[in-house]
Amino acid sequence: xxxxxxxxxxxxxxxxxxxxxxxxxxxxxxxxxxxxxxxxxxxxxxxxxxxxxxxxxxxxxxxxxxxxxxxxxxxxxxxxxxxxxxxxxxxxxxxxxxxxxxxxxxxxxxxxxxxxxxxxxxxxxxxxxxxxxxxxxxxxxxxxxxxxxxxxxxxxxxxxxxxxxxxxxxxxxxxxxxxxxxxxxxxxxxxxxxxxxxxxxxxxxxxxxxxxxxxxxxxxxxxxxxxxxxxxxxxxxxxxxxxxxxxxxxxxxxxxxxxxxxxxxxxxxxxxxxxxxxxxxxxxxxxxxxxxxxxxxxxxxxxxxxxxxx
Ligand code: FAD
Numbered sequence: 213x214x215x216x217x218x219x220x221x222x223x224x225x226x227x228x229x230x231x232x233x234x235x236x237x238x239x240x241x242x243x244x245x246x247x248x249x250x251x252x253x254x255x256x257x258x259x260x261x262x263x264x265x266x267x268x269x270x271x272x273x274x275x276x277x278x279x280x281x282x283x284x285x286x287x288x289x290x291x292x293x294x295x296x297x298x299x300x301x302x303x304x305x306x307x308x309x310x311x312x313x314x315x316x317x318x319x320x321x322x323x324x325x326x327x328x329x330x331x332x333x334x335x336x337x338x339x340x341x342x343x344x345x346x347x348x349x350x351x352x353x354x355x356x357x358x359x360x361x362x363x364x365x366x367x368x369x370x371x372x373x374x375x376x377x378x379x380x381x382x383x384x385x386x387x388x389x390x391x392x393x394x395x396x397x398x399x400x401x402x403x404x405x406x407x408x409x410x411x412x413x414x415x416x417x418x419x420x421x422x423x424x425x426x427x428x429x430x431x432x433x434x435x436x437x438x439x440x441x442x443x444x445x446x447x448x449x450x451x452x453x454x455x456x457x458x459x460x461x462x463x464x465x466x467x468x469x470x471x472x473x474x475x476x477x478x479x480x481x482x483x484x485x486x487x488x489x490x491x492x493x494x495x496x497x498x499x500x501x502x503x504x505x506x507x508x509x510x511x512x513x514x515x516x517x518x519x520x521x522x
Pocket of ligand 1: 219220221223224242244245246247248249252253254255256257258289290291292322323324325326327345346349350455458487488489490496498499501
């Protein structure tokens, strides 16, 4: 059995593993795919102290750092259920898809999230070549250019306001008849001179020249017409889905499905902690996920000290 079992091998899980191992306690990390979303990231320019890196390169460094400690890495394993410790000092159980049952005195959940995709032709082909999901990450790549933001909820409208200050022109594309963002955000957006808002518009196709995006086609849902927009970037902002389906009914989740945590990363179950994109922590970023992983690990260590018999 482990003192700390970490479920999820992205930046949050890797940071949690290093912090736990440095306390000299038995640490395991279970991951469906070590590296998580960072594996899918092309350029990273906002991981402070590293001016520029690439996702897979950062993942190799994360793995090397974890492996330099005595940590059991169980890669390509998916957790399917969690039973929290029945009492303080008891064991939690994590069952994997392969049928294994892992026991641990504390668990740190860091299963991350995934962006909801448009599922239209061209989206996959031009992912990272004009199709982007994170304005904080990729906004500066489109300085002075024309972009679309797909999605008129809070995240889409916030992204459009943010991008309008960097790029040349923003077209916000909303599928429904009205934007769903807070009124204050909608007012701010409407006041910006380089933003056009399209409602009742369904994104149909991402267009490109073979190397990068050069436009998109949307359907005007009132007239049925297909209309082409020429642009260089498309930010998809139609939702971030936390990987927490398997925890429903076990832990308190927000209405978005994020694991509710307190300031120490403690979930609604004693002995179970969580960190990173799968939690209610605002702003989903690598540097934030790492800090949260470190915090949850220290939270778990504190729990272990207090729960073990003298
Ligand atoms: P994740 O990275 O999502 O890792 C989750 C881990 O949990 C993975 O190992 C996964 O396999 C595992 N997992 C999930 N479910 C299970 C399960 N049931 N059982 C076992 N394991 C499971 N952020 C930046 O700061 N800068 C950027 O430039 C940047 N660019 C990005 C570009 C793209 C294309 C994407 C998708 C994201 C980008 N981000 C960027 C966001 C950043 O990648 C995330 O905020 C960060 O990876 C979150 O870390 P995490 O550890 O919480 O989760």
